[in-house]
Amino acid sequence: MDKEYLAKQQVFISEFFKLRNKQQKLIEEIEKLKKKKKAVILVHNYQLPEIYKIADFIGDSLELSRAATKTKAKIIVFCGVDFMAESAKILNPDKIVLLPVLEAKCPMAGQVKIEELKELQKKHPEAATVCYINTSAETKAISDICCTSANVIEVVNSLPNKKIIFVPDKNLAKYVSRYTNKEIISWPGFCYVHHQFLAQKVREAKNAFPKAEVLAHPECPSEVLDLADYVCSTSQMLKRAKESKAKEFIILTEMGMLERLKMEIPDKKFYTPQAKICIQQKKNRLESVYNSLLFEKYKIAVPEVVRIKAKRALDKMLQVSYAR
Ligand code: 13P
Ligand code: SF4
DSSP states (O other): OOHHHHHHHHHHHHHHHHHHHHHHHHHHHHHHHHHHTTEEEEEETTSOHHHHTTOSEEEOHHHHHHHHHHOOOSEEEEESOHHHHHHHHHHOTTSEEEOSOTTOOOGGGGGOOHHHHHHHHHHOTTOEEEEESSSOHHHHHTSSEEEOTTTHHHHHHTOSOSEEEEESBHHHHHHHHTTOSSEEEEOSBOOTTGGGOOHHHHHHHHHHSTTOEEEEOTTSOHHHHTTOSEEOOHHHHHHHHHHOSOSEEEEESOTHHHHHHHHHOTTSEEEOSSOOOOTTGGGOOHHHHHHHHHHTOSBOOOOHHHHHHHHHHHHHHHHHOOOO
């Protein structure tokens, strides 16, 4: 083996251990701060594995909303994106809710234009408005009920209205329309991560791994969902992969979910035909969580008039709340 190669390898190994020691130190400091400040850290499934290590709870949007209603902590640090932290604040006005990185914003949540939605509601006064949890507090405030990928079918079918305005994800709207007799008026929004999945790539993956079960997130386009064995939220993927007799799975959602699956079910295999990453979900790092706890930033604030109305939509969802 040549000397230059060995020298490079030594540098790499020493850098690796430096980084690991730094991460370990940060994890210990975060744990101390968490205790001192009576804080809880809620973590979405798409977060980096290093963030899993400081989590009090890891889950999908529905589970995290439920966890936010149950915690007795004074501070909630939300490792996810803006609408998740905002939902926690809507449900917990007396707690401090922190988002470690302000730029961790879900682009789809910003796709609803309030004035345009009000116009649509005026045009269809008989329709109920269902908003995906991936929306702003303002959108939730003018919606009848909220939903997540885990309960969208139950939520839509729980309503007496025959017409539903559904915001903002057109793929999720198309998915739910398969399971209801109601007329769905869909907003033209989408998630830039899931919208990129291609049916052809899924077919190729199925040919390569014919025994694999296909689990897809309902934010994927409908021609992709047609190829799936199960369409489900991120945490429902975990449940299904644990319970299934299958040993291999093709996973159609953001890459971070594969980390959670591999961590929890190390004896099964998980593949993805396209490695898609949500840049916004990946902005949270151990350093930012540490600073967030230390300086209590960035505090989520929702004007009280908006919060009260938005809470109604979230509460209604939590009452329906049959997790699929
Ligand atoms: P889940 O609620 O299924 O975790 O989905 C959240 C999300 O942002 C999907 O892109
Ligand atoms: Fe938003 Fe899509 Fe990222 Fe989920 S994966 S947080 S929907 S951009």
